[in-house]
Amino acid sequence: xxxxxxxxxxxxxxxxxxxxxxxxxxxxxxxxxxxxxxxxxxxxxxxxxxxxxxxxxxxxxxxxxxxxxxxxxxxxxxxxxxxxxxxxxxxxxxxxxxxxxxxxxxxxxxxxxxxxxxxxxxxxxxxxxxxxxxxxxxxxxxxxxxxxxxxxxxxxxxxxxxxxxxxxxxxxxxxxxxxxxxxxxxxxxxxxxxxxxxxxxxxxxxxxxxxxxxxxxxxxxxxxxxxxxxxxxxxxxxxxxxxxxxxxxxxxxxxxxxxxxxxxxxxxxxxxxxx
Amino acid sequence: xxxxxxxxxxxxxxxxxxxxxxxxxxxxxxxxxxxxxxxxxxxxxxxxxxxxxxxxxxxxxxxxxxxxxxxxxxxxxxxxxxxxxxxxxxxxxxxxxxxxxxxxxxxxxxxxxxxxxxxxxxxxxxxxxxxxxxxxxxxxxxxxxxxxxxxxxxxxxxxxxxxxxxxxxxxxxxxxxxxxxxxxxxxxxxxxxxxxxxxxxxxxxxxxxxxxxxxxxxxxxxxxxxxxxxxxxxxxxxxxxxxxxxxxxxxxxxxxxxxxxxxxxxxxxxxxxxxxxxxxxxxxxxxxxxxxxxxxx
Numbered sequence: 001x002x003x004x005x006x007x008x009x010x011x012x013x014x015x016x017x018x019x020x021x022x023x024x025x026x027x028x029x030x031x032x033x034x035x036x037x038x039x040x041x042x043x044x045x046x047x048x049x050x051x052x053x054x055x056x057x058x059x060x061x062x063x064x065x066x067x068x069x070x071x072x073x074x075x076x077x078x079x080x081x082x083x084x085x086x087x088x089x090x091x092x093x094x095x096x097x098x099x100x101x102x103x104x105x106x107x108x109x110x111x112x113x114x115x116x117x118x119x120x121x122x123x124x125x126x127x128x129x130x131x132x133x134x135x136x137x138x139x140x141x142x143x144x145x146x147x148x149x150x151x152x153x154x155x156x157x158x159x160x161x162x163x164x165x166x167x168x169x170x171x172x173x174x175x176x177x178x179x180x181x182x183x184x185x186x187x188x189x190x191x192x193x194x195x196x197x198x199x200x201x202x203x204x205x206x207x208x209x210x211x212x213x214x215x216x217x218x219x220x221x222x223x224x225x226x227x228x229x230x231x232x233x234x235x236x237x238x239x240x241x242x243x244x245x246x247x248x249x250x251x252x253x254x255x256x257x258x259x260x261x262x263x264x265x266x267x268x269x270x271x272x273x274x275x
Numbered sequence: 276x277x278x279x280x281x282x283x284x285x286x287x288x289x290x291x292x293x294x295x296x297x298x299x300x301x302x303x304x305x306x307x308x309x310x311x312x313x314x315x316x317x318x319x320x321x322x323x324x325x326x327x328x329x330x331x332x333x334x335x336x337x338x339x340x341x342x343x344x345x346x347x348x349x350x351x352x353x354x355x356x357x358x359x360x361x362x363x364x365x366x367x368x369x370x371x372x373x374x375x376x377x378x379x380x381x382x383x384x385x386x387x388x389x390x391x392x393x394x395x396x397x398x399x400x401x402x403x404x405x406x407x408x409x410x411x412x413x414x415x416x417x418x419x420x421x422x423x424x425x426x427x428x429x430x431x432x433x434x435x436x437x438x439x440x441x442x443x444x445x446x447x448x449x450x451x452x453x454x455x456x457x458x459x460x461x462x463x464x465x466x467x468x469x470x471x472x473x474x475x476x477x478x479x480x481x482x483x484x485x486x487x488x489x490x491x492x493x494x495x496x497x498x499x500x501x502x503x504x505x506x507x508x509x510x511x512x513x514x515x516x517x518x519x520x521x522x523x524x525x526x527x528x529x530x531x532x533x534x535x536x537x538x539x540x541x542x543x544x545x546x547x548x549x550x551x552x553x554x555x556x557x558x559x560x561x562x563x564x565x566x567x568x569x570x571x572x
Contacts, residue, residue, distance in 0.1 A: 012371050013378075019368060020385040028410060029386060030400040033485045074407070092297035101290035109299055114305045118504055118554055120530050120547045124540050125308030127304060129323070148300030170281065176370060180291035207393055209507045210527075214535050228395040239403050246396035257391040261384065264391070266447065269455030 034058070034243035041239050057244040064241065065231055066220060067248055073216075074223040078138045078205045081146030085201045089152030094182045096153065097160035098168065114150035127214050132260055141215035152197045155271065159193035160186055190259060198269030199260065206253055226251040245275060283519070308347045316544035322534075326541065329536065333545035342545065343529060346515065347553070350525045353438060354502040354557075356522055361442040362494055365449035370483065372509065373457040383454070387447035398511030399561065401440045402427060433519040445501070449494045456490030457483070497559055502552050526550045 028110035033041050061067070096100075124146060135141045163186060169173050171181045187194075205223075212226040219230060231245045255263055316333055318326035337343050368386060373378055389397060404411050405426035413423030426436040464482050473481070484491075506527040513523055517534075524532075526546060534543030 008290070009374075009376055012374055012376055016368070016371055016376075016382050021380055023385050023447070026397070026400045026404060026443075027392075029404060030396075033400075033403065044409065044414065046409070046411060046414055070482050073487060088300065091293040095290045095293035099286050099293070101287045101289040104290065107294060110298060110301050112299055116558075117305070117309065118500070118547070118551055120504070120527055122305055122308040122311045123530075124322075124534055124544055124547075126304060127535075128311075129303075129308075131474075140399060145304065147304060148297045150297075150301060150305070153297055159447060167435045178286060178293070182293070203391065207507075209393075209395055209510065210531060213356040225393050225395045228393065228399070232395075232511065232514075236558045239409075244401050246393075250392040253393070254388065257387070258384070261380075263382065264387070264398055265451055267434040268451050271452070 023152065030243045030246055034124055034247055036240050038238055038240055044060075046211050054240070057240045058248075061231070061241045061244045061248070063154070064235065065245070067227070067245070069220050069250075070222060070224045071252075072157040073139060073142065073221060074206065074225075077142040077146075077223055078202045080139075080143040081205045082198050085149040085152045085197055086148050087195065088147075089149045090156050090187060090190070091182065092153045093156030094160050094186050095178075096162070097157045098165075098181075098186070099178060111150045111153050115153060115154060123211065123214065135215075137218040137221045138266070139221070141221075142205075142212060144215075145211055146201065149197070149201065151165065152201070155197055156190060156198075158191050159190040163189060170262045192263075192268075195260075195263045196270050199264055199267045200271075202256070214262075216229055278512045284422055290408065292360065312544045313545055315541055318541045318544075320541040320544075321536070321538045333542050334549075336542070337545055342524075343526075343549075345410060345521055346524050346526050346529045347549075349434065349523055350503055350505070350527075350550075350553070352434060353441070353505055353525065354499060357441045357502050358498050359383045360438075361445055362449060362491070362498060364442065365446050365485075366453055366491065367493070369450045369457055370479070371455035372454055383447075383451070389444045390447045392444075393418075394507035395511050397444055398440065398508050401436075401443075402512045405436055428517050430519045430522040433466065433513060433517075433523045437505070437508060437512070437523055440512060441505060444508070445498060449498060452494055453487065453490055456487045460486045475476045485570045489571055492565055492569045494560075496558065499557055499561065500554055503550070503557065526553070530542045 008226065011275045032049060033056055035055065036047065036050045037054050040047050040050050041055075051215075089185065092111075096111075122145070130136060130141045130144055135144070167185055168181055171185055176184070207225065208223075209229065212223050213229060216222050216226065219227070228245055228249050232242060235241060315326055317328060318330050318331060320326040331344070372382055403409075405413075407423070407427070409421070410426070410427070416423040423430045426432050436442040445548060448537060460482065464486070465478055468478050468482060474564050504527050505525045509520075509523060509525055510531070513520055515532075527550065530546045530550065531541050533539045
């Protein structure tokens with residue numbers, strides 16, 4: 001290898017390391033602040049690493065707000081949204097991709113319209129609907145906007161479109177009906193699509209802030225995102241506790257990401273290339 | 276094939292059956308709400324009583340409302356600055372990661388961390404980093420002789436602060452999409468260019484950019500649409516009681532404020548419609564302009 005190439009590699013690493021540092025620093029600072037006492041956190045010059053780690057902040061913030069409930073609510077919301085997204089979207093996606101029926105293209109327009117319109121245009125009527133059903137401050141309210149997924153239908157349709165039609169023809173000759181083809185042939189072949197959809201649904205639900213704040217004002221029924229907002233509203237100056245609470249809210253997703261890293265990256269890359 | 280056409284009726288039935296949950300759900304949760312929002316934007320409606328039709332009243336008020344005009348300006352300024360810088364930085368990182376270096380996966384993981392983090396948490400730590408008195412950023416600046424500004428509550432800096440955090444949050448997401456696009460470019464193109472004596476810069480502009488342009492276009496459109504809808508970071512980082520809020524509040528923030536904080540859902544609906552129109556205009560401009568720079572194979 002010549003000298004120019006080695007030099008350029010060093011430059012690339014230096015740039016990437018500086019960038020990585022900027023990406024990671026806020027997380028590091030979040031952790032370091034979360035183990036300081038309140039007075040340590042407000043010293044100038046700042047204490048980088050406190051003499052002893054004050055884990056008590058994690059206990060205090062856990063007792064301050066019902067974090068256990070936040071977790072349960074968040075997991076329930078994510079779980080049901082994933083189930084709905086995968087079951088209903090895959091059925092619709094298969095039909096849109098592989099079955100010819102009158103009005104198919106017109107009905108598919110409804111899916112596209114939903115994807116193109118900003119969600120704020122749905123929020124007030126969805127809120128009124130949830131309120132009329134008496135579902136405010138329930139887990140059901142958190143799940144409602146995820147009952148159907150236009151994005152999921154669109155994404156999985158792309159997967160099903162690429163299936164070779166010979167497979168289906170052979171299955172039909174064997175006497176399979178459409179449901180059996182969908183369930184036994186198409187679904188197993190679209191596993192990576194399902195994984196991508198599941199990840200997207202989880203990520204989107206996890207990060208959503210406005211909808212939970214709108215429908216679930218009761219602290220017992222909030223997911224982590226809205227819970228954090230109320231934590232900040234009530235205890236806005238105790239940064240060690242706020243940072244401990246923030247870490248509670250991000251750690252499960254970071255663990256999931258590290259475990260399913262390949263699926264995350266592939267899933268997101270897919271949406272770019274399948275456009 | 277004949278067997279296929281014999282089953283036409285059964286196919287129709289299965290088709291309708293399989294799309295039914297999704298289509299019914301979309302009609303209840305999206306199509307009908309869309310019509311309702313359009314109607315409510317023409318009404319006086321608090322959410323507690325019956326909507327009262329008032330024609331274009333909300334929209335007339337909208338165009339004379341200084342707060343709304345400022346919010347439109349903030350939203351556009353945020354988008355026009357954050358999108359190009361954010362996409363360019365993501366592209367640079369993606370190109371660097373696409374070169375033949377060690378530790379790619381580690382870098383990719385680190386850059387991706389903000390994407391899997393709740394914006395609520397991200398906003399809080401940045402608020403702390405940018406704290407005027409005790410923030411790490413102002414401390415580091417003071418070490419090099421700069422008196423750091425009040426990032427969060429100085430009207431001159433608050434938008435810039437929001438842009439920094441917005442870019443930081445979305446960089447990894449765009450980088451992953453662009454990296455996938457870059458990896459699809461056949462290496463033979465670069466080899467051929469090397470034989471012709473093209474340098475790195477020439478290769479970047481005559482191979483990389485045109486070849487990755489469809490992905491780049493996708494990234495620009497999606498980042499633009501989500502930037503026009505910025506909300507979480509403003510709500511969590513800037514906060515409702517901040518004196519600099521008017522200099523940073525976006526249309527979606529105003530939508531939330533009118534609809535769910537001061538219960539003027541008619542006006543909130545009108546703001547949502549205005550936002551929709553702005554997003555449509557931006558998207559159409561992009562779609563029209565794309566012919567000039569996006570190369571589809």
